[in-house]
């Protein structure tokens with residue numbers, strides 16, 4: 001479960017994106033995953049993994 005932080009020069013946001021997701025992410029607000037702004041850090045956009053690994057990390061789902 002690797003995540004990568006990416007910042008484009010022309011973009012004020014940092015993008016936190018899941019690495020090796022089922023589908024590649026673009027470090028942009030209109031990425032297919034509809035990234036959401038981090039609640040605690042306003043200039044951070046958090047992308048959503050297609051394989052739902054976030055649910056495992058947060059404990060919502062357990063590996064079977």
Ligand SMILES: [Zn+2]
Pocket residue numbers: 017025026031032033034035047048
């Ligand atoms: Zn994304």
